[in-house]
Amino acid sequence: MLEQPAIEAKKVFKSFKTVQAVKGVDLQIERGHFVAILGPNGAGKTTLVEMIEGIQTPDSGEIKVLGKTWKNHSAELHREIGLCLQDTRFIDKLRVIETLRLFGSFYGLHNDRVEEVIDLVGLDEKRRAYVVNLSGGQKQRLAIGLSLLNKPAILLLDEPTTGLDPNARREIWAILNRMKEESNATLLLTTHYMEEAEQLCDYVIIMDQGIILKEGTKNELLGEKKSLDDLFIDLTGRHLNE
């Protein structure tokens, strides 16, 4: 049998009262690919990604992860995916190492894996620090560390670097690029930053107002355009970060 795609969405719709957040999205992401969903505030990125994560249910349409639906395979899928929500709340009075061990225990992992992850996300020096005292970038690296504990086949990150300074952003990119070299995981991230999509991802999906405007490899998308920002203005008449 042919290998199923990592993520597949067909004609997915989702509304909240008066807002149509996602309006008929189709997408297919192959295993091992790094894909960015690029779009401004309110584009529907979080709603779409949370449906892929099984946190929200589509009003209509179908989502499959590794060929499976959330309805019938939620326990298996939870073992296969790692996720990082747009805003992670930690337990302030736990230390970094305690937080990682606690989450590791949910997966029945040994402390060896916790040590690997603490090294991977560069938090060894902060292992005894209380989470409440971490900087924004360190908190985000911890959140990514938690999402990597179970060696997920699919990693879903919702705006992993929003609000971070350029240095902290590059540290996160380095972690993800290392993951790309060392594993065959699939990554889907959302972002407002053109540069992030360009630095990390082979394939970019441009989303606005609940629909996919355009998608492709960077080269396919750019064509004659100088930057993805120029392309976005062409598609919508606005800057991405307006």
Ligand SMILES: Nc1ncnc2c1ncn2[C@@H]1O[C@H](COP(=O)(O)OP(=O)(O)OP(=O)(O)O)[C@@H](O)[C@H]1O
């Ligand atoms: N739980 C909810 N209840 C009501 N409206 C919602 C809810 N969640 C999202 N929306 C609306 O759906 C639309 C899409 O929101 P969503 O959070 O998916 O966008 P986004 O692309 O993730 O934006 P951002 O870049 O700001 O995170 C917005 O108009 C938002 O106000």
Ligand SMILES: [Mg+2]
């Ligand atoms: Mg969002």
